Structures are given as structure tokens and as C-alpha cells.
Amino acid sequence: MKDLSKQKVRGIVIESTSKGENDKWLTLLCKDIGKITVKSRGCRKPNSKLFGCSGLFCYCDYIIDDHLKYNQLISGDSLKSFFVGCDNLKKLSLANYFAYMTNKMLRPEQADNEFMYFLLKGLQALDSGLNDLACAGYIFELRSLEIIGFLPCPDDCCTSCGSRETTYFTPEGVLCGECAAKNGVRVDKNTLYALKSIFEEPLESVFKLKFDKDIKPVLSDCAALAMRYYMKKCFKDTDMFKDENWY
DSSP, X not given: OOOOTTEEEEEEXXXXXXXXXXXXXXXXXXXXXXXXXXXXXXXXXXXXXXXXXXXXXXXXXXXXXXXXXXXXXXXEEEEEOOOTTSSOHHHHHHHHHHHHHHHHHSOBTOOOHHHHHHHHHHHHHHHTTOOOXXXXXXXXXXHHHHXXXXXXXXXXXXXXXXXSOEEEEETTEEEXXXXXOTTOEEOOHHHHHHHHHHHHXXXXXXXXXXXXXXXXXXXXXXXXXXXXXXXXXXXXXXXXXXXXXXX
16 A cells, blocks of 8 residues: 555545445545545534545545555545536436446556546536537547557557458457457448547547437447446446446
């Protein structure tokens, strides 16, 4: 466990679990440090100084103390408050999904500032009144897999044989009709271009991408296929598919 004695860290709460009557265990995704767990003592009391910095999606500069065998939250200065879900419960569910997947994809103390920035831009997009929630969902899924190095950016030729007739999307690349597995998603040139834009667009603006209505269902199928493949193969977890469906 990293020594965080009286250290100032910038982070966002991606998981919050109540403990006892007034405490919480928080999972923070922190800049330059990665994912850590801290105890927020007494934060559930309305008059606690930690009340306003211990909720899910709180983005703060925190002071952490390495207290005995665990990290303890000392204080937090708010940098940004996300109010996702105040006007739309499905938006709140999607924000929770973003946080859940972030927690699942990153190992403890695996510093990934790019992923942290990506998560913040996703929450900011939801908070700003984004209407196309399904689009935000599959953008998050596809780009997050690319950031952590699992899903390659689609190429213009078959990953297996090099043919220029790429007609199927698979979790391991695009394939031609002869090389494609049965579980591939058939894509045309416009859909392939849309996929490449999700992978190549700067994180600052990736959630602002818009797609034609005939392309959206295919992009959703691609994201669903990739998520099921990698969640089962790499994370041994498919729970998120039981209750929510963004497609």
C-alpha cells in the first residue's frame, strides 16, 4: 500500500460504501496514484466536514493520512460537483455504470491519468444535459477498452489476412468475410469510419460525437460484443448486463 501520510491527492469518488452508523469506505481514482481505498470517518453526519466530499462522483483535492492499516480521509476541497441524475434517473444509472466500469477495469494503484480524464469528461457530458444516453454509453465502453490497451483501433484491412474487404467487427479487430468468426458484427464503410472516430477523437470532445440513426444500432452491437468478450475473458464479470441495457 502506498504511503499517503498527510499527502494531498486529487481524485474522484468512484465507489462509496456505508460502514457502521456514520462512516464510509470510499474508492478514489487519484491523479498520478491510481485507485485507492480510504475511510471517511463520521462523514454521514450532516455537520461533518467530510459530508460534502465523501459522496459518489465528488471530485476534490483530498488530504489522506496513512492511519494504522488503512488510509483515512482528513479533508477535501471540492473542485467540481457533478449532479448527474437530478433530472433523469437513467442518466444517474449511466453515471454509476461509468464509475463501476472504471473501478472494475483499473487495478489498485494503477496510475492512469488518461482514463481519469476520460471519466471526468464522461460525467461532465452527462451533467451538461446530454440527451443521447445510449450514444454516451457505447462511446464510453469502446474508448475505455482502447485506453487500457484491450481493443485495437479498427484498421482499413483485415487483421488476419490483410484483405481490404473488411466487413466484420470483432473484439480483436476487423475481419473480412472469409476470416470473420460467427459472432462478428457486420459493418459498412460508414460504420467503420464512425468506429475509428470514437477511437481517435480527442478525449476533450469524444462525447460530443454524433452519428446517423442507421449507424447507431450497429455501433451499439459492436460495443456490446466487445464488452461481453472482455468482461468475461479478462475481468470474469458480466453482472452489468443483467439489469441495464443501453442499446
